[in-house]
Amino acid sequence: MNDKFWFIVISIVLLIVYAVDYKLDKANSIEEDLLKTIKSRGYLIVGVKTDTRPFGYLENGKNVGFDIDIAKYIAKDILHDQNKIKFVQVTPSNRLYFLNVEKVDMVIATMTMSPERSAIISFSKPYFVAGQAVLVRAGSPIKTLADLNDKNVGVLYGSTAEKNIRMLMPSVNVLGYKTYNDAYNALKAGRIAAITSDDTILRHYALTDGSVKLLPKRYTRELYAIGVRKEPESKSLLKIVNINVTNMVNDGTLTSLKRKWKLN
Ligand code: GLU
Numbered sequence: 001m002n003d004k005f006w007f008i009v010i011s012i013v014l015l016i017v018y019a020v021d022y023k024l025d026k027a028n029s030i031e032e033d034l035l036k037t038i039k040s041r042g043y044l045i046v047g048v049k050t051d052t053r054p055f056g057y058l059e060n061g062k063n064v065g066f067d068i069d070i071a072k073y074i075a076k077d078i079l080h081d082q083n084k085i086k087f088v089q090v091t092p093s094n095r096l097y098f099l100n101v102e103k104v105d106m107v108i109a110t111m112t113m114s115p116e117r118s119a120i121i122s123f124s125k126p127y128f129v130a131g132q133a134v135l136v137r138a139g140s141p142i143k144t145l146a147d148l149n150d151k152n153v154g155v156l157y158g159s160t161a162e163k164n165i166r167m168l169m170p171s172v173n174v175l176g177y178k179t180y181n182d183a184y185n186a187l188k189a190g191r192i193a194a195i196t197s198d199d200t201i202l203r204h205y206a207l208t209d210g211s212v213k214l215l216p217k218r219y220t221r222e223l224y225a226i227g228v229r230k231e232p233e234s235k236s237l238l239k240i241v242n243i244n245v246t247n248m249v250n251d252g253t254l255t256s257l258k259r260k261w262k263l264n
Contacts, residue, residue: 034229035236038078038105046071047090047104047227051179053204054261055110063087066261067108070127070226073253074244091178093158096120099227105237107227110201112160117227122234124226124241127254128263131218132161133199135206137187138213142194145219148172151193154183161196164220187212198222200263 038044048067049056056065072082088104095107099121110130113123136142142151149171155162157176165174175192177183183195184205195202199218206214226241228234248254258264 032233033236034105034233035078035240037233038237042079043084043086044071044075044078045086045088045103045105047088047095047098047107047109049091049109050089051181052110052201054263055201056108066128066257066263067110069257069260070248071108073248074241077244077247078240091158092156093178095158095227099229102229105228105234106241110198110224111227112198112222113225114160116163120230121227122230122238124228124238125245126223126225127245127248128200128224130198130200130222130224132164132196132220132222133202133218134215135187135195135197135202135212136193136215137190138211140193140213143215144217145169145196148194152191154186154192154195156180156183156197159197160220160222161198165196168219184212 048063048071049065050058050063052065054065055067056063058064068087071085071087075085076082088098090098090104090107090109092109092111095109095111096117098104099107107121111117112130113126117123134142134145134148142148145165145168148169151172152175153165153169153172154175154177155165157178162174162176165172175186177186180195180197180201183192183197186192187195188211199214202214205212226245228238228241248257
């Protein structure tokens with residue numbers, strides 16, 4: 001009886017010890033660390049834009065742009081080869097989802113860090129500053145947001161501009177688009193009076209098409225940062241991403257990339 005009692009007690013204690021040990025092991029497990037997973041996989045998976053010149057777009061089927069060069073800098077550091085990247089196309093409306101369902105390791109896609117988004121994902125240090133602006137047809141009488149009263153205004157679904165315009169001008173009729181090209185075509189066809197988004201993104205249209213113009217006023221400060229998952233397994237990745245952002249500032253890479261992509 002006594003023997004049986006002690007056998008049961010010792011078995012229970014051992015079970016608890018094994019369970020705690022297993023949990024601790026799992027928490028520290030190398031498989032769970034995303035940075036180590038990336039290194040053993042041999043390539044980064046990065047969510048980027050494909051319709052946003054000059055940050056992320058396609059040229060002869062290849063991903064190119066300012067954000068793409070940043071991804072390459074990070075791949076060179078982590079994997080010693082700037083081409084060890086699988087690019088996945090993201091839009092403002094799906095990039096947080098793609099990150100959180102683990103379709104991508106990180107997002108480098110003209111993404112503004114905001115308190116709402118910070119509740120869902122983690123952001124690196126910022127690497128670029130843009131500002132919300134308004135693009136209209138060249139002959140348009142619209143000069144500021146106030147002139148958009150009761151007019152149709154195009155935004156990208158899920159963008160900061162979508163939220164901001166509703167706050168700044170509740171009287172406008174906001175129409176959402178999935179891509180910049182869709183919004184641009186709607187503007188050209190007269191279905192909307194303006195597009196509002198980041199100046200650096202809209203500027204491309206004003207520079208390449210004389211029939212549209214960018215209004216001079218900026219309504220926000222958009223700090224672009226790299227997004228990673230909030231989970232503990234992304235912690236070491238975030239750390240190395242931040243080291244890379246700091247290095248890109250200190251070694252002049254960001255300045256020369258801005259020059260390369262005419263972002264000054
Ligand atoms: N930077 C803005 C945002 O994060 C909009 C630009 C975009 O990603 O298309 O919402």
